[in-house]
Amino acid sequence: MLQHIRPAIMMIVLMTILTGLAYPLAMTGIAQLIFPWQANGSLITRDGKVIGSALIGQNFTSEKYFHGRPSATTDTDPNDASKTIPAPYNADNSGGSNLGPTSKALVDRITADTNKLAAENPGTKVPMDLVTTSASGLDPDISPAAALFQVPRIAKARNLPPERVRALVEAHIQGRIAGFIGEPRVNVLALNMALDALPAT
Structure with a gap:
């Protein structure tokens, strides 16, 4: 045996x-x-400190910054371990909301987000990726249309000419990989870093 x-x-x-x-x-x-x-996590540094990764989005909420896609990631509620609370871009718990197109909660959230964005930039169609979450909840990129949609708000908040902010967006558009894979995109963290680096007017 x-x-x-x-x-x-x-x-x-x-x-x-x-x-x-x-x-x-x-x-x-x-x-x-x-x-x-890439092997070390595509980490982005500023002044010698790691401030994020090119592969994981961050929750920018200030009017002075470009905002990424909504994130449906959650974390454990510190007050009740049996519950979860929203924790946007939580890399420890990557995932979508799992809400379907007939979900009232999903429809209500998208409607509220769309109305808020429409008021921010009247007369301009709200890009879909500014109101829908990605499957991972960690998407670091937005479409060029989503970035350009936010130009008026940022220009106003920073007292900058809209043309200057628009030119910054256009300079940060990344094309399709190898010319045919995926869609053109803009990395939100890289764009916001470039925004902060703009000389004062």
Whole structure:
């Protein structure tokens, strides 16, 4: 019987070493050599401090900043561990709201958000990604239309010419990957950093 068990045990040990240790270590080493920035989380720094990642959105709420997509992520309620509370862009609990198109809560939220944005920029169609959440709840990017929609509010809040803010958005539009994958997009954190870096008028 031992002669039948020994090969199985040896195979488990060998495959554990190969696939559980050697392969991950080799891939990690190659990634660190070829793509160190991406392998370390695509972290964005300012003045030597990490302020975020190019891959995870942040909850900007000030009128002076571009806002990302709504996020439906949650966290444990500190007052009651059996409940959850909204925690936008919570990377520990990535996910969508799981609310369907017939959900009254979803319809009410989107309607309220749309009305608020429509009042902010009258006469301009509200881009869909400013009122809908992504599947992950962590989307760091918005569409160029969503960024341009916010130009009047930011220009007013910062006392800047709208043309200057619009030019900043257009300079930060990233095209489709390899020319055909995905859609044009704007990274919200990178755009807000560039906004803060604008010289005062």
